[in-house]
């Protein structure tokens with residue numbers, strides 16, 4: 001028996017001293033043949049449990065740790081155990097170090113799964129005076145059919161121009177304070193300031209502006225998420241763009257004013273531009289129709305997370321952030337060695353964003369298709385509805401990430417909870433677990449798993 005810490009130590013071991021003995025014990029080629037009698041690898045069973053009927057060989061117990069970490073002083077090779085060979089052509093070492101499970105995939109990967117990783121650092125950035133914006137949509141990540149994202153930065157006082165679009169908009173503030181303004185179809189208005197970890201949501205077509213306050217001298221940065229994969233940040237409806245494309249006499253008739261009123265209307269869109277820090281929300285005009293009945297912002301940062309062995313999580317959807325009927329989310333922290341358990345989301349695609357740390361995710365797409373991806377802070381992940389997956393903290397620091405869904409209510413089904421709540425004989429018949437193991441399955445959803453030192457035995 002070999003006990004290996006399921007943490008950074010394990011990564012080092014698996015890529016050095018550990019690699020050779022594992023390859024000898026569990027030669028991948030021999031495991032895939034039917035030469036190994038199933039009984040050799042059969043788990044022991046209690047006298048009370050009926051033995052499972054093996055109509056197919058059992059799985060390999062060969063571990064598949066990532067072969068290296070992003071900061072390892074190692075030369076990555078396209079090798080796992082006896083499989084693969086060294087790389088002798090040109091290679092981008094930094095990219096390879098960040099993606100160990102692509103160059104040397106777990107032997108459990110198979111078939112084909114589209115690319116499910118997009119680092120914002122690969123998005124072309126739109127630089128403006130006062131800030132910038134970069135986006136991810138189906139043009140760069142075709143797998144992400146139902147959600148898209150924009151990462152935006154505004155210097156103190158800078159404004160993301162008054163605009164609207166057909167898609168709803170959900171946001172998570174990364175740093176600083178952002179002032180949002182809006183008016184709905186009933187002439188009700190809304191002006192609020194939101195800080196790091198807080199949210200806003202604008203329903204489809206509702207006009208809004210975003211502006212950095214000077215609470216933080218650096219201004220603000222935030223993440224925008226749209227519940228459609230083909231959202232294009234460059235195709236929104238901007239106030240100045242519209243004004244510049246209406247005959248001036250029509251503008252004069254519309255506003256019932258002299259044509260000279262429009263002498264300072266920009267001839268081109270402003271998009272992001274510098275300005276003075278905004279007045280407090282309490283200075284906003286009072287609408288005769290009142291304020292919007294359901295606030296467009298949500299103080300998510302002040303929601304206490306649920307603390308469980310392995311980390312914390314908190315969920316927000318339309319049950320608490322009532323207006324947010326098309327986006328739900330979870331904010332999760334995982335200690336080193338901990339995992340977001342094996343699960344799937346019944347009807348909702350998941351758009352993930354990594355805030356801190358390093359992670360590994362295997363996406364199971366049915367029919368023998370599975371692929372493993374590695375993520376760092378600033379990366380986007382994507383997992384379609386129903387696809388089984390886990391999120392493992394593969395680093396030696398806290399992993400913090402967001403799971404975002406195009407839905408009104410967060411929902412997931414945990415594998416261990418599913419198996420805990422069905423007749424034990426059914427679990428035994430499928431998986432050969434003994435009574436003790438079945439009794440230890442969590443009847444209450446676990447969501448996260450505590451750090452666990454994996455015991456390896458033949």
Ligand SMILES: *[C@@H]1O[C@H](CO)[C@@H](O)[C@H](O)[C@H]1NC(C)=O
Nearest residue numbers: 004005006337450451452453
């Ligand atoms: C795993 O093993 C390491 C090294 O022996 C130890 O420091 C750590 O506490 C163990 N963790 C758990 C969860 O048992």
Ligand SMILES: *[C@@H]1O[C@H](CO)[C@@H](O)[C@H](O)[C@H]1NC(C)=O
Nearest residue numbers: 008069070071072395396397
């Ligand atoms: C965490 O791992 C990095 C290498 O990825 C290393 O530089 C750092 O010292 C480690 N930190 C701790 C606390 O072990």
Ligand SMILES: *[C@@H]1O[C@H](CO)[C@@H](O)[C@H](O)[C@H]1NC(C)=O
Nearest residue numbers: 192193194195297299301302
């Ligand atoms: C959110 O909650 C925090 C802490 O309770 C508070 O300081 C802040 O003013 C709140 N923000 C909003 C926008 O309500």
Ligand SMILES: *[C@@H]1O[C@H](CO)[C@@H](O)[C@H](O)[C@H]1NC(C)=O
Nearest residue numbers: 293294295318319320321322
């Ligand atoms: C949100 O909806 C729930 C359930 O209908 C209600 O209890 C709650 O007061 C609403 N919250 C707000 C801020 O409107």
Ligand SMILES: *[C@@H]1O[C@H](CO)[C@@H](O)[C@H](O)[C@H]1NC(C)=O
Nearest residue numbers: 043044045046434435436437
């Ligand atoms: C049940 O299975 C577990 C895991 O293989 C093993 O550690 C344990 O000893 C078994 N218990 C019994 C009663 O056979």
